Amino acid sequence: MKKSQYDVVIVGGGLAGLSAAASLAHHGKKVALIERGKLGGRAMTINMKGFQFNFGAHAIYGRDQSYLTTMERDLGLKLYWSDFTQMKAKYDLGEDVSVVPSNIGGLLQTKLLKGMDKFRFAYHILFTMLGFEKGDPNVSIQQWLDRKKVSPAVKEMMLNLASSNFFTGEPEKIPSDVFFGYYRRLFKTNIPVSYIQGGWNKLVEQFVNVIEKNNGEIITKTAVERITVENEKVREVHTKKNTFYAEHFIFAIPPEELRTLFQGTVIESDLESYSDYEPTYVMFYDIGLRKRIESPYTYIFDRDRQIFISDISYYDMEAAPPGGQLLQAVAYLRSNDIHDPKAHERLKGEIEAFYDKHFEGWRKQLVIPRVSKVAVVQAIKWTMHQRGLPTSFSKISNTYFAGDWCQGEGQLSELSFSSAYQVSQRILKKSADQKGA
Ligand SMILES: Cc1cc2nc3c(=O)[nH]c(=O)nc-3n(C[C@H](O)[C@H](O)[C@H](O)COP(=O)(O)OP(=O)(O)OC[C@H]3O[C@@H](n4cnc5c(N)ncnc54)[C@H](O)[C@@H]3O)c2cc1C
CATH class of the missing domain: 3.90.660.10 (Polyamine Oxidase; Chain A, domain 2)
Known part of the structure; x- marks a missing residue:
């Protein structure tokens, strides 16, 4: 059995694991990334009969406000973008179609809101952008809209937008603070939706380049089966054949996998409370x-x-x-x-x-x-009963979590990127503080 020592071991090679590994490797950390299948996780691109099928549309929402853009700059990723044409985004109203009012231009043209409702909707957009509408973690967006006596047309408009952005058939269940937090960023964007040329595959390739250029190790088709926790720290992770030691660990794997790996550890019960997560x-x-x-x-x-x-x-x-x-x-x-x-x-x-x-x-x-x-x-549906997994627990000091089931910013892959970016920054700061001490 081979035993290897790293600064950081990252478990899971989806977008969260890859982006965390690339950020840390770029900043001088010796990293190993362990993925049980192929790199990319749910963000995969499959070529069939000359068509590049992406698992998902690889659309990035509010790119100029996103953590992916921060990493793109920081890591020097070479990505080519194609920005969505707002006026070509339409709602099907049965007999007619209408522009999606996700910015002021769309708002002026949309047939969904008439007269005063356009102003009421604009008022909510403005208040959200300025941070005056914050919502309440104990109140769903449906309850919030009812309490504020928002007009039926504006209410419907807000729930329709949330349906598209949160990819859900049940937008009314979204907690109001999550709703307004999301739109605070999105309403400020100049680029509501962009596509990565070449699909997820191109992004995965770019993260791999950064990791390999900085002597990081990538191990695929290898699952982490067991971990060793001592004195409130993860010490090792074990695959079938090898053991990996590190100072810090990032687990970028979904909640049900985490629960299996962390059984019998000090955070078993913390993870248990996330056991009936509904994606x-x-x-x-x-x-x-x-x-x-x-x-x-x-x-x-x-x-x-x-x-x-x-x-x-x-x-x-x-x-x-x-x-x-x-x-x-x-x-x-x-x-x-x-x-x-x-x-x-x-x-x-x-x-x-x-x-x-x-x-x-x-x-x-x-x-x-x-x-x-x-x-x-x-991996998580935002409802009043489901909140993102914290990115760390004080009971285990050298271990972090990232993925689209974690607390972070935005939705979909932005939750993966934001949680991964934030935990990488915390590890870099901790190492710098230890060196300085
Ligand atoms: C139909 C569809 C449309 C989508 N459209 C968009 C979109 O337009 N825009 C957007 O931003 N996002 C979109 N998404 C969402 C996006 O694909 C995900 O948010 C993102 O890929 C999640 O990445 P992740 O790294 O957080 O999780 P995952 O991709 O789930 O990565 C987890 C990884 O951990 C690995 N793993 C698990 N257990 C172990 C273990 N024990 N040892 C080692 N490895 C392990 C898994 O194999 C997996 O690779 C879409 C998704 C779908 C399905």
Whole structure:
């Protein structure tokens, strides 16, 4: 059995683990990253018949305000972005379509709000941006809107926006403080949505480059099976064949894996309270088409059915072969639908009908479909009863947690990046303080 010593061992090679490992390696730490499968975790890109299917749309929300951008600058990542055209994002209103009012331009043009409601909505945006609307951790956004007697149209608008940004069919359950915290950042952005050219794959490659350039070690297809905790510190992690020692550890693995690894340790009971975490689930249905079907919009959202289609290849030139098109439909799953095969069939039919309506002729051009009936878009669903896992516990001083189930900023991958960035910074500061002492 080989025993190796590192400054930091990172367990889990999804976006959180990779970005933490890259940040620490770049700042001179000797790191090892251990991943049980392939790098990227849920952020993967699969090439089929010339189409780059991303597990997820690889859209980054509020890029200019994001931790990914901070890391992009800090680590010198070479990413190429394609920014979303706001005016091509529409709501399907049945007989008509209307601009999504996610900025002032959209607000002026939208048909969803009329007269005074436009001003009321603008007032809420302004108050949120200025930090006056903070919400309350004990009050859901639905309760908050009811208490403030917000007009029905504005209320519906706010919940619709939250549905899209939190990828949920149940936006009313979001805690009001999480809601306003999210929009405080998003309303300030100049770039509401951007796509990474080349998909998640390009981002994974860039993190790997930084880790390897700085002599970090990456071990894939190897699970961490056991850990050793002594004197309130993790001392070692064990894979089938090897043992890894380090001064600090980051566990970028989901809550159920954490509970298994930390059984019998001082934080077992702390992790237990996160044991019935319910993830945010979606159904997605991608289609690779031989020939582009032109459309006036690149994003269309059916508010009633809570399904949206994105024209991925419009933004990511590498997603489809020349002349082809890659479209992605995502349907939000409500709690009752998750384990119900009949609901899955119904949703699949609704998605196909939505494609028929907006991309007529797609069936004739179809080269390859890719359907996932139940996908974990985020490992935690934000509700009044579910809060993110803390990124550390005082009972274990050298150990940190990161991932889209942790406390952090934003939603989806931004939760992974923000938690990973924050824990890396804390480790760097701690090491610097120890050196200085
Ligand atoms: C359909 C869909 C659409 C999405 N769209 C977007 C989007 O448009 N924008 C966006 O920002 N995000 C999107 N996401 C979300 C994004 O993919 C996730 O937020 C992000 O990939 C989570 O990364 P993570 O590192 O936190 O977790 P994970 O990817 O879950 O990484 C955890 C890693 O830990 C590894 N692991 C677990 N146990 C062990 C062990 N014992 N030893 C070693 N390794 C272990 C796992 O194999 C995995 O690789 C989407 C997701 C889906 C499914």
